[in-house]
Amino acid sequence: MARSALLNVMVQAAMKAGRSLSRDFGEVQNLQVSMKGPGDYVSQADRKAEDILFAELSKARPGYAFLMEERGVVEGDDDQHRWIVDPLDGTTNFLHGIPIFSISIALERQGQLVAAVIYNPAMDELYTAERGGGAFMNDRRLRVAGRSKLTDCVIGCGVPHLGRGQHGNFLVELRNVMAEVSGVRRLGSAALDLAYVAAGRMDGFWETGLSAWDIAAGLLLVREAGGFVSDMDGGQDMLEAGSVVAGNEVIQRALLKAVKKPLSAR
Numbered sequence: 001m002a003r004s005a006l007l008n009v010m011v012q013a014a015m016k017a018g019r020s021l022s023r024d025f026g027e028v029q030n031l032q033v034s035m036k037g038p039g040d041y042v043s044q045a046d047r048k049a050e051d052i053l054f055a056e057l058s059k060a061r062p063g064y065a066f067l068m069e070e071r072g073v074v075e076g077d078d079d080q081h082r083w084i085v086d087p088l089d090g091t092t093n094f095l096h097g098i099p100i101f102s103i104s105i106a107l108e109r110q111g112q113l114v115a116a117v118i119y120n121p122a123m124d125e126l127y128t129a130e131r132g133g134g135a136f137m138n139d140r141r142l143r144v145a146g147r148s149k150l151t152d153c154v155i156g157c158g159v160p161h162l163g164r165g166q167h168g169n170f171l172v173e174l175r176n177v178m179a180e181v182s183g184v185r186r187l188g189s190a191a192l193d194l195a196y197v198a199a200g201r202m203d204g205f206w207e208t209g210l211s212a213w214d215i216a217a218g219l220l221l222v223r224e225a226g227g228f229v230s231d232m233d234g235g236q237d238m239l240e241a242g243s244v245v246a247g248n249e250v251i252q253r254a255l256l257k258a259v260k261k262p263l264s265a266r
């Protein structure tokens, strides 16, 4: 498959950062780790991967702005373009030797998501999408799952840490969803959760309390795989709200309804 020059730049950067993560994953016990907030760890591996992505993407596209998990906002001369980057999504898994983690890179042009790369180096799975060009995993075209009944579905979620505000709501949401679906999963990387929805491995996914870098690339992947996404209010402010509900057209709607059901309506 011939990739665009833009996607090539993003893939090369992700692969290089992926090699760094793979090396560190092999000796995870030697990494320096610190805590940023409740349940939010950062290690040398996160920072090294981010340095590589920052260097590679700045070299290939000078002047583009950045929003990165560890660096935060980096202003650019170009006010049309912004990279949204999570250098290691799934740090907790990574630090426990669980091979479910990823690098997530999205590009916004004039506020619109136009290109996305998510890479899981431990499984060598590379997800790519460009606006209007479809979504792919390792060059295979992706399509969201076609199930139309929530009772047949496997749904992914995120579990907000006890110290975070969304925890109480989540327990209600989880009870609601569990009552209606065939199974619930918690992968531990929101970027991969959305990639799995795009790939048809999971039928849907919801999570709140997220940041733009967790989901920007995954949102485009799901859309380009024929799926639908919204925030928890059914709007399209996922990046600002830090929440997402994803699935095919029917399941996305049904999942949003299930998640939002008041306790008294059960």
Ligand code: IPD
Pocket: 040, 041, 069, 086, 088, 089, 090, 091, 092, 158, 159, 160, 187, 188, 189, 190, 191, 207, 209, 210, 214
């Ligand atoms: C986390 C992962 C996780 C989600 C957390 C995120 P990080 O990102 O995406 O699945 O539940 O809310 O913070 O910190 O590992 O990059």
Ligand code: CA
Pocket: 040, 041, 069, 091
């Ligand atoms: Ca983090």
Ligand code: CA
Pocket: 086, 088, 089, 090, 190, 213, 214
């Ligand atoms: Ca993340």
Ligand code: CA
Pocket: 046, 069, 086, 087, 088, 089, 090, 091
């Ligand atoms: Ca991260």
